[in-house]
Amino acid sequence: LPAGFFDHPDMMMTATDPAILGPGLLGGSIAMALRHLHPGSNVRIWGRRKEAVDFIGKNEIAAVASTDLAEVVGGADLVILCVPVGAMGELASRLREHLAPGAIVTDVGSVKLPVLETIGPILGNRFVGSHPMAGSEKFGIGAARADLFRGAVSIVTPTAASCPEAVGRVRAFWEGLGSEVRELSPEEHDRTVALVSHLPHLIAAALVDFVCLENRDALNFCGAGFRDTTRVAAGPAKMWTEILLENREAMRAALRSFGRHLAAVEPHFDDPDALDAFLSRAAEQRDSVSVRRNRSSWPTGK
Amino acid sequence: LPAGFFDHPDMMMTATDPAILGPGLLGGSIAMALRHLHPGSNVRIWGRRKEAVDFIGKNEIAAVASTDLAEVVGGADLVILCVPVGAMGELASRLREHLAPGAIVTDVGSVKLPVLETIGPILGNRFVGSHPMAGSEKFGIGAARADLFRGAVSIVTPTAASCPEAVGRVRAFWEGLGSEVRELSPEEHDRTVALVSHLPHLIAAALVDFVCLENRDALNFCGAGFRDTTRVAAGPAKMWTEILLENREAMRAALRSFGRHLAAVEPHFDDPDALDAFLSRAAEQRDSVSVRRNRSSWPTGK
Numbered sequence: 001l002p003a004g005f006f007d008h009p010d011m012m013m014t015a016t017d018p019a020i021l022g023p024g025l026l027g028g029s030i031a032m033a034l035r036h037l038h039p040g041s042n043v044r045i046w047g048r049r050k051e052a053v054d055f056i057g058k059n060e061i062a063a064v065a066s067t068d069l070a071e072v073v074g075g076a077d078l079v080i081l082c083v084p085v086g087a088m089g090e091l092a093s094r095l096r097e098h099l100a101p102g103a104i105v106t107d108v109g110s111v112k113l114p115v116l117e118t119i120g121p122i123l124g125n126r127f128v129g130s131h132p133m134a135g136s137e138k139f140g141i142g143a144a145r146a147d148l149f150r151g152a153v154s155i156v157t158p159t160a161a162s163c164p165e166a167v168g169r170v171r172a173f174w175e176g177l178g179s180e181v182r183e184l185s186p187e188e189h190d191r192t193v194a195l196v197s198h199l200p201h202l203i204a205a206a207l208v209d210f211v212c213l214e215n216r217d218a219l220n221f222c223g224a225g226f227r228d229t230t231r232v233a234a235g236p237a238k239m240w241t242e243i244l245l246e247n248r249e250a251m252r253a254a255l256r257s258f259g260r261h262l263a264a265v266e267p268h269f270d271d272p273d274a275l276d277a278f279l280s281r282a283a284e285q286r287d288s289v290s291v292r293r294n295r296s297s298w299p300t301g302k
Numbered sequence: 303l304p305a306g307f308f309d310h311p312d313m314m315m316t317a318t319d320p321a322i323l324g325p326g327l328l329g330g331s332i333a334m335a336l337r338h339l340h341p342g343s344n345v346r347i348w349g350r351r352k353e354a355v356d357f358i359g360k361n362e363i364a365a366v367a368s369t370d371l372a373e374v375v376g377g378a379d380l381v382i383l384c385v386p387v388g389a390m391g392e393l394a395s396r397l398r399e400h401l402a403p404g405a406i407v408t409d410v411g412s413v414k415l416p417v418l419e420t421i422g423p424i425l426g427n428r429f430v431g432s433h434p435m436a437g438s439e440k441f442g443i444g445a446a447r448a449d450l451f452r453g454a455v456s457i458v459t460p461t462a463a464s465c466p467e468a469v470g471r472v473r474a475f476w477e478g479l480g481s482e483v484r485e486l487s488p489e490e491h492d493r494t495v496a497l498v499s500h501l502p503h504l505i506a507a508a509l510v511d512f513v514c515l516e517n518r519d520a521l522n523f524c525g526a527g528f529r530d531t532t533r534v535a536a537g538p539a540k541m542w543t544e545i546l547l548e549n550r551e552a553m554r555a556a557l558r559s560f561g562r563h564l565a566a567v568e569p570h571f572d573d574p575d576a577l578d579a580f581l582s583r584a585a586e587q588r589d590s591v592s593v594r595r596n597r598s599s600w601p602t603g604k
Contacts, residue, residue, distance in 0.1 A: 184523075
């Protein structure tokens with residue numbers, strides 16, 4: 001471990017020199033959250049495009065903003081990969097030689113098994129995957145917010161080969177941004193997000209598409225319910241195509257099972273008690289989600 | 303028309319003595335919006351339960367709050383039925399004898415053909431149906447908000463027998479609360495809301511239920527996407543059972559077609575370009591919804 005890693009009482013186990021690779025919605029939000037909650041940390045951002053890096057420099061979002069990977073990664077104690085999953089393998093290969101002794105690497109990818117299969121052979125147990133369950137249908141650093149991770153669940157995905165100390169540092173990093181950390185294996189993670197993130201996205205997209213095909217004009221009559229139910233469908237298509245394809249086996253299974261589940265609802269229209277029981281159960285279950293969310297609190301920071 | 307109906311420059315054609323029957327989320331929000339935007343109006347509320355009426359009296363939400371139908375309806379120029387659709391027939395029969403000359407009646411029911419079939423024979427062309435596409439998963443006057451109708455679409459559903467002047471007054475009423483009015487026939491209305499309101503509700507409920515059956519623990523990992531996609535499923539089950547059953551034929555048809563549409567998504571997992579095209583189309587269509595919504599403006603009122 002770098003000297004001084006535990007010397008910052010307000011930061012606990014959070015990194016003092018975090019390097020964010022990829023200045024998009026998540027990378028930008030991590031930088032803003034660190035600035036707000038841990039003003040002592042020395043945030044470094046790497047971006048592929050000069051314009052993005054210049055924007056960060058101009059807005060004083062990070063201490064170091066550069067297109068030079070060696071400059072950003074050298075000296076960092078924690079590197080967070082915030083690029084698309086498809087770009088992570090090449091980036092991990094390039095950054096490896098610049099990693100300081102004791103530095104560890106995590107990522108924010110929406111799937112974990114494909115990331116592990118790509119990065120694991122390159123970085124070994126210096127890599128521990130993670131996935132903050134926070135986002136927006138908007139994208140890019142323009143949509144970044146310091147409170148994006150506040151109260152959100154961040155999933156950390158160690159394997160049997162992971163070093164407990166590295167896992168602890170990645171956990172502490174996400175806790176330090178205000179999120180609640182849970183651990184899942186990469187396989188469990190991918191099955192879980194297929195259910196609570198990827199399938200809902202696909203359903204929202206299918207619903208918008210269906211309504212347009214059935215009656216384009218109906219969109220002029222929608223209320224807050226339709227807008228919320230389909231909000232995620234406005235997300236960037238290219239990114240979601242990549243995410244869904246990376247989790248394709250879990251997605252195919254989830255889509256088929258959900259199709260059968262939905263078909264089983266129709267008979268309830270012959271049985272008011274069954275329809276009421278179905279809707280009551282769903283309402284109760286959905287309420288439990290809000291309760292969990294509302295328990296979370298915002299760390300006060302320094 | 304009652305004398306003075308057009309004498310309030312800030313109220314245009316809005317009713318001066320509106321009677322709201324049923325002090326729930328919608329009835330309460332109408333009263334609060336009238337108070338805020340049209341402080342000159344003499345708002346009257348009828349409730350079945352004494353406690354609800356007392357609550358309104360204590361909070362000065364209306365000029366008259368009573369469990370006595372004759373007291374509230376007599377002297378009103380516009381009566382708005384805000385009770386469950388199943389209770390409207392009996393209420394219409396009871397209020398008929400108290401209606402002032404020239405007074406008209408509308409409602410806020412989520413289905414329009416069943417309401418027309420029930421109330422039409424009782425009130426004839428003094429009744430013009432409407433449906434403000436605004437609501438919440440919460441219910442009761444405690445969730446009422448003066449801006450509930452702001453920027454929302456309110457659908458008015460005249461028939462060939464409707465008197466244009468009565469239709470105009472109902473339109474002006476909803477416009478006066480800040481909503482954008484569109485006209486549909488009762489049949490068109492019911493098919494449209496099956497698509498943009500009732501089907502999304504059923505899908506949201508099925509999604510929550512499905513995730514719980516597949517992996518109850520997955521709910522602990524959900525982000526803002528899942529919460530928004532399923533928000534409406536937390537709505538009152540009894541009310542939604544009634545709404546869905548009243549629109550049962552349109553719902554069965556919509557459910558079956560949507561099931562086929564969703565099943566047709568799976569082959570896209572073998573064809574990245576098709577998946578990208580599908581998600582791009584949905585994102586573009588969904589974006590158009592936000593654009594329309596953002597155009598709406600809040601009337602300044604008096």
